[in-house]
Amino acid sequence: MTSFSSSRDFALQLDSEDKLASFRNQFLIHDPNLIYFDGNSLGMMPKAAQDASRQIVDEQWGVDLIRGWNKGWWEAPSRVGDKIGQLIGAASGQTLVSDTVSVNLFKLVTAALTYQPNKTRTITDTFNFPSDLYILQGINAVLSPSPSGRGARGEGNYEIIRIGASDNDITPDLAALETAINENTALVTLSHVVFKSGYMYDMQRITDLAHKKGALVLWDLSHSVGSVPVHLDDCNADLAIGCTYKYLNGGPGAPAFLYVNKKIQEKLSSPIWGWWGQKNPFDFDLDYTPAPGAQRFLAGTQPMISLLTMEAALEPTLHAGMDALREKSMMMTDYASFLTENWLVPFGFSLGSPVDSAMRGSHISIRHAEGYRINRALIEEMNVIPDFRAPDNLRLGFAPLYISFAEIWEGFNRIRRVMEEKRYEKYPMQKLAVT
Ligand SMILES: Cc1ncc(COP(=O)(O)O)c(C=O)c1O
Numbered sequence: 001m002t003s004f005s006s007s008r009d010f011a012l013q014l015d016s017e018d019k020l021a022s023f024r025n026q027f028l029i030h031d032p033n034l035i036y037f038d039g040n041s042l043g044m045m046p047k048a049a050q051d052a053s054r055q056i057v058d059e060q061w062g063v064d065l066i067r068g069w070n071k072g073w074w075e076a077p078s079r080v081g082d083k084i085g086q087l088i089g090a091a092s093g094q095t096l097v098s099d100t101v102s103v104n105l106f107k108l109v110t111a112a113l114t115y116q117p118n119k120t121r122t123i124t125d126t127f128n129f130p131s132d133l134y135i136l137q138g139i140n141a142v143l144s145p146s147p148s149g150r151g152a153r154g155e156g157n158y159e160i161i162r163i164g165a166s167d168n169d170i171t172p173d174l175a176a177l178e179t180a181i182n183e184n185t186a187l188v189t190l191s192h193v194v195f196k197s198g199y200m201y202d203m204q205r206i207t208d209l210a211h212k213k214g215a216l217v218l219w220d221l222s223h224s225v226g227s228v229p230v231h232l233d234d235c236n237a238d239l240a241i242g243c244t245y246k247y248l249n250g251g252p253g254a255p256a257f258l259y260v261n262k263k264i265q266e267k268l269s270s271p272i273w274g275w276w277g278q279k280n281p282f283d284f285d286l287d288y289t290p291a292p293g294a295q296r297f298l299a300g301t302q303p304m305i306s307l308l309t310m311e312a313a314l315e316p317t318l319h320a321g322m323d324a325l326r327e328k329s330m331m332m333t334d335y336a337s338f339l340t341e342n343w344l345v346p347f348g349f350s351l352g353s354p355v356d357s358a359m360r361g362s363h364i365s366i367r368h369a370e371g372y373r374i375n376r377a378l379i380e381e382m383n384v385i386p387d388f389r390a391p392d393n394l395r396l397g398f399a400p401l402y403i404s405f406a407e408i409w410e411g412f413n414r415i416r417r418v419m420e421e422k423r424y425e426k427y428p429m430q431k432l433a434v435t
Helices: 008-016 021-026 047-071 076-087 101-115 130-143 174-180 203-212 293-297 304-313 315-320 322-347 371-381 405-420
Strands: 095-097 121-125 159-163 185-191 216-220 239-242 257-260 363-367 387-389 393-397
Touching (some): 008 322, 047 304, 076 095, 076 257, 076 293, 076 304, 095 293, 101 130, 101 185, 101 216, 101 239, 101 257, 121 130, 121 174, 130 159, 130 185, 174 203, 203 216, 257 293, 304 315, 322 363, 322 405, 371 387, 371 393, 371 405
Parallel strands (some): 121 159, 121 185, 185 216, 216 239
Antiparallel strands (some): 095 257, 363 393
């Protein structure tokens, strides 16, 4: 491991050795003084996306009008899905861009549970993104038999097991996870990189454990795609979902993606039988026949302007390659952990992420009882943008395409100033709507 120094010159030295440094020029840098540590929530805008969005609006929508559907719009979900597939180890024909992460989760979980109706257990963890847990609860309400006899399953109690932490909310309890996966388990669904602590699961190991008991596995890759290499096919993963507005820089609300492994595509049925998932949509049959392959998991018309803008936004990531991105990302989170230890622990911070960079994604959480007010002071006075995740996590994302080591140094320097000068004290405890 590199031995770090807290001098600014050392950060500049790391930048001079950074093979990805030039990628920053491919992004719109509106304010060079802004330290943007939130690319794990909303990526910065690639210039390619800005150019593409203008062309899409002016020429494709403006001029082509409906002719656009036969000029590449119709195929866009699978074409762009295959590009994302290159980043997550998925051969073509398995990844589709569609809808939101939440909606894709609903479709794939429902398909997985109805595929093995005798099995009543779904396993997840308390580290998962809350929307994922809500979707599971909602599916439970739809599928479980009600007193009136409605509900598709018709037997047993449908149960959701939530595995807890093995420590202070940094690492999931892997022993408990292993024990919980039994013959009655239909599905194990986890975030590959978890949203608060950044802990990263061993995808191969968990997938194998689930398969041994006959369960399917679904990975939420929202914090993984574009930040860590993922090998869905090699791991024999069954299902995955993820977003494109974080490390893929696709823009706010850009459509999400879903992955269905070829080996189970024909066995699964989408719970939303829309015309985009029908075998021959332009026959306008009055009855539904699923399209072959993953296509059946499309439902309706996709948001072309943001989908095509996101396609252009993928260029820098595809060009840089996941191995180079991961190498820089690990160096960045190691460096940030080092600065936390040296500069911030004396002010009462602690690292809220795994110590070993091989066990985490491209963000770290640093914890402090005053985390929320510190976050406010950083955004409003110091031109530093992290985010806050309750109860005490100041989350710092390091997007390897456009963050420099000198910015990490400067960002931590400003956090240190907020602490030295107690600037957070003037902010109310009352939280804003978005933290
Ligand atoms: C890990 C994870 N899963 C799911 C979601 C929900 O995504 P969406 O709002 O696009 O449905 C998010 C949103 O940030 C997320 O971080």
